[in-house]
Amino acid sequence: MPPGPDENPDREADPREVARSIALRQLTMAPRTRAQLAEKMADRDVPDDVAVEVLDRFEEVGLVDDQAFAEGWVRSRSTGRGRRALAQELRRKGVDDETAAQALEAVDHDTQIDAARDLVRRKLRSTAGLDRAVRERRLFGMLARRGFPTDVVLRVVREELDGLG
Known part of the structure; x- marks a missing residue:
């Protein structure tokens, strides 16, 4: 992109301004972690000490948390x-x-059971004509891939399938 009217093409961009610009642009799109912002700054060759300084300041004012x-x-x-x-x-x-x-800590055992139960109930509709063993495998796999603990997976799938009669 050509330099703007107030920019001197011979002068290097101030690394602090580059770092601030990157952080603000990223934070405008969505919340970001400190590590994500540091990675973006590293991609643009912002020196590490400058990135740390800018990110520290952004944390101080509450823009990065x-x-x-x-x-x-x-x-x-x-x-x-x-x-x-x-x-x-x-x-x-x-x-x-x-x-x-x-x-x-906000995700306790009961919260996970409720979430797993909702997912299983939705999936049960699409597996209605299948054998119980096939349904169990599919439901177990779905919940396991989504990171639910084994005890929750086993309990919820069996309870929901037993509840169908």
């Missing part, structure tokens, strides 16, 4: 995912294990 990000992520995704899957997603987003564990 991994705890709030993790809590929001868990709240918005817990209806279709188990704790294990949510923990993996947070880890991929760069949330540390301690922060993730605090956010995941």
